[in-house]
Amino acid sequence: MLKINRAVTLVWQSSPFWTTIHSFVAIVQTLLPLIQLYLIKLIVDSIASSLKGTSQSQNFNHILFLLMGTGIVMLLTNFAAVIAELVSTTLSQRVTDYMQVVLYRKAIEIDLESYENPQYQDILERAKWEAPHRPTRMLNNLTSIGQSALSLIVVAGLLITMHWGLISILVVASMPMMLLRVQQSKALYKWQRHQTELERKANYFGHLLLGDSPAKEIRLFNIGNLLIEWVQELRQQLLREKLALITRQASARLLMQGITSLAVLAAYGFMIEQTLQGKFQLGDLVLYSQALQRGQGALKDLIGNLASLHENHLFLADLYEFLAIQPTIAKPLHPTTVPYPFRRGIVFENVSFRYQNSARFALKQINLSIQPGEVIALVGENGSGKTTLVKLLTRLYDVTEGRITIDGIDIRHFSPDDLHRQISVIFQDYTRYQFSAQDNIWLGNIELPITSDRIVQSAHQSGADAVIQTLPQGYNTLLGKWFKGGEELSGGQWQKIALARAFLREAQLVVLDEPTSAMDAKAEAEVFQKFRDLMRDRSALLITHRLSTVKMADRIYVMDQGRITESGTHDQLMARRGTYAHLFEIQAKHYQ
Numbered sequence: 001m002l003k004i005n006r007a008v009t010l011v012w013q014s015s016p017f018w019t020t021i022h023s024f025v026a027i028v029q030t031l032l033p034l035i036q037l038y039l040i041k042l043i044v045d046s047i048a049s050s051l052k053g054t055s056q057s058q059n060f061n062h063i064l065f066l067l068m069g070t071g072i073v074m075l076l077t078n079f080a081a082v083i084a085e086l087v088s089t090t091l092s093q094r095v096t097d098y099m100q101v102v103l104y105r106k107a108i109e110i111d112l113e114s115y116e117n118p119q120y121q122d123i124l125e126r127a128k129w130e131a132p133h134r135p136t137r138m139l140n141n142l143t144s145i146g147q148s149a150l151s152l153i154v155v156a157g158l159l160i161t162m163h164w165g166l167i168s169i170l171v172v173a174s175m176p177m178m179l180l181r182v183q184q185s186k187a188l189y190k191w192q193r194h195q196t197e198l199e200r201k202a203n204y205f206g207h208l209l210l211g212d213s214p215a216k217e218i219r220l221f222n223i224g225n226l227l228i229e230w231v232q233e234l235r236q237q238l239l240r241e242k243l244a245l246i247t248r249q250a251s252a253r254l255l256m257q258g259i260t261s262l263a264v265l266a267a268y269g270f271m272i273e274q275t276l277q278g279k280f281q282l283g284d285l286v287l288y289s290q291a292l293q294r295g296q297g298a299l300k301d302l303i304g305n306l307a308s309l310h311e312n313h314l315f316l317a318d319l320y321e322f323l324a325i326q327p328t329i330a331k332p333l334h335p336t337t338v339p340y341p342f343r344r345g346i347v348f349e350n351v352s353f354r355y356q357n358s359a360r361f362a363l364k365q366i367n368l369s370i371q372p373g374e375v376i377a378l379v380g381e382n383g384s385g386k387t388t389l390v391k392l393l394t395r396l397y398d399v400t401e402g403r404i405t406i407d408g409i410d411i412r413h414f415s416p417d418d419l420h421r422q423i424s425v426i427f428q429d430y431t432r433y434q435f436s437a438q439d440n441i442w443l444g445n446i447e448l449p450i451t452s453d454r455i456v457q458s459a460h461q462s463g464a465d466a467v468i469q470t471l472p473q474g475y476n477t478l479l480g481k482w483f484k485g486g487e488e489l490s491g492g493q494w495q496k497i498a499l500a501r502a503f504l505r506e507a508q509l510v511v512l513d514e515p516t517s518a519m520d521a522k523a524e525a526e527v528f529q530k531f532r533d534l535m536r537d538r539s540a541l542l543i544t545h546r547l548s549t550v551k552m553a554d555r556i557y558v559m560d561q562g563r564i565t566e567s568g569t570h571d572q573l574m575a576r577r578g579t580y581a582h583l584f585e586i587q588a589k590h591y592q
């Protein structure tokens with residue numbers, strides 16, 4: 001019941017106006033056929049009294065009047081059906097749009113960790129399927145249930161005047177069907193839930209075959225047909241299972257329908273027998289058989305809608321399951337403000353970290369400090385834990401052991417939004433927004449006006465300005481190839497744009513996780529010269545495999561298998577003749 005309330009609330013929240021109109025039209029649609037039925041009864045009565053011979057012309061006028069009334073009701077019924085369709089389309093679109101926003105809002109609140117969990121992906125996938133249409137369907141079920149129930153009450157009142165047994169036969173004969181439908185809804189839900197991962201896999205193939213980023217590899221490795229074969233197998237498996245289920249369900253329904261039809265036939269037989277015995281007039285027979293027909297229709301609708309309500313209610317549980325996910329990265333109730341400016345800076349104290357579902361620690365006993373104004377570099381082999389360290393610093397994940405502090409305060413005491421305002425990060429898998437060049441940079445600090453001079457300034461600092469100047473509409477040029485008129489950039493050019501976005505943030509710490517890997521050597525040297533100037537009063541954390549860049553850092557930390565194995569300036573590390581010196585010499589040799 002609670003879930004039904006929630007569904008109706010969601011529909012109401014999406015549009016109170018259209019929900020009211022929808023309910024009003026539904027009431028009108030219920031009443032009209034009943035009025036029509038009543039008018040027919042009056043017509044039959046008048047004909048009967050006319051046949052008895054009392055005042056035929058007066059009766060004829062009366063019948064004509066009733067007939068006109070019936071015509072108007074029929075017209076109104078058609079009109080109401082058209083309006084109902086219009087209202088229903090509008091309302092369901094409003095609900096779909098509203099539910100999308102509800103989903104988006106929840107998705108941006110959930111921990112990053114959830115995205116790496118297949119179970120979460122299943123919940124998200126089901127919520128995506130169900131959210132847009134289930135609440136409207138439930139509302140429609142509820143209105144139809146109300147309509148059928150009202151029709152049934154009126155029809156039952158009529159049938160009882162003939163014989164109480166008629167309505168009882170109808171109701172009892174429908175019970176098995178009702179139970180069957182509920183049981184079938186459960187089976188369908190269970191099957192669909194079970195299929196989520198398979199369905200998601202099939203969708204993944206769609207992403208590979210239709211997406212723009214895999215398109216190059218699919219052509220060059222010539223694997224398109226193979227992927228199509230794989231997805232066809234998956235789809236066939238899904239179809240086979242679904243067909244088996246719906247065939248089983250349809251056969252069971254057919255059997256039940258047979259039982260109900262037999263009961264209705266018996267009721268008709270009873271009515272004919274009563275009329276033949278002279279207990280009822282022919283008009284009564286017409287009225288009662290119409291009532292029985294409508295009653296049967298209403299009962300069928302009622303059962304169908306109750307079963308469907310049950311089914312929608314089961315499926316909505318998936319949406320509620322998604323909406324109930326709470327971020328584990330707790331926001332403090334009374335957050336401390338992030339110090340401005342940093343005085344002592346950032347310190348990692350014995351930090352260890354293990355990803356959920358992972359047996360080994362990605363970071364072990366990390367001790368590291370970044371003082372105000374310092375440029376720190378992190379170097380190390382692939383998988384040594386550099387990016388993980390940044391994820392902890394920005395609280396995309398929380399440490400497993402130890403703590404990270406800013407000016408001695410544990411970062412868990414800050415609100416994540418406040419922390420993110422002070423730490424600007426560009427990851428190696430930064431986003432290429434298919435928006436204008438200006439928007440791409442402005443998204444780094446939306447608190448600034450979109451026309452701010454700082455956008456161009458940041459673009460200068462990252463080298464993006466020179467790229468943007470060559471574009472047809474300068475800063476207004478749409479980037480990427482997804483939309484008409486878009487200009488595609490090279491990898492290095494996109495990186496410059498991403499860097500400008502990071503610079504715009506005016507954060508006290510800028511973190512660049514392999515920011516220049518796609519840039520040419522000249523561009524990289526220029527960026528870092530500007531970067532040093534820019535960082536005069538701010539701190540920076542650089543992650544890079546190019547050790548020529550690392551030389552400029554105030555302190556370098558070398559990571560290996562989740563641990564810091566060396567630290568110091570370039571000269572100190574070279575003098576130490578450890579891993580860093582070894583790596584540096586290997587790279588230097590390539591340039592000689």
Ligand SMILES: Nc1ncnc2c1ncn2[C@@H]1O[C@H](COP(=O)(O)OP(=O)(O)OP(=O)(O)O)[C@@H](O)[C@H]1O
Nearest residue numbers: 116355358362380381382383384385386387388389
């Ligand atoms: N989401 C994750 N779930 C589980 N393990 C992860 C996850 N992300 C990374 N790891 C593991 O953590 C370790 C450190 O990964 P990380 O991405 O921090 O390395 P990195 O030093 O940044 O590597 P690279 O130089 O290749 O970018 C690796 O062993 C990796 O397999």
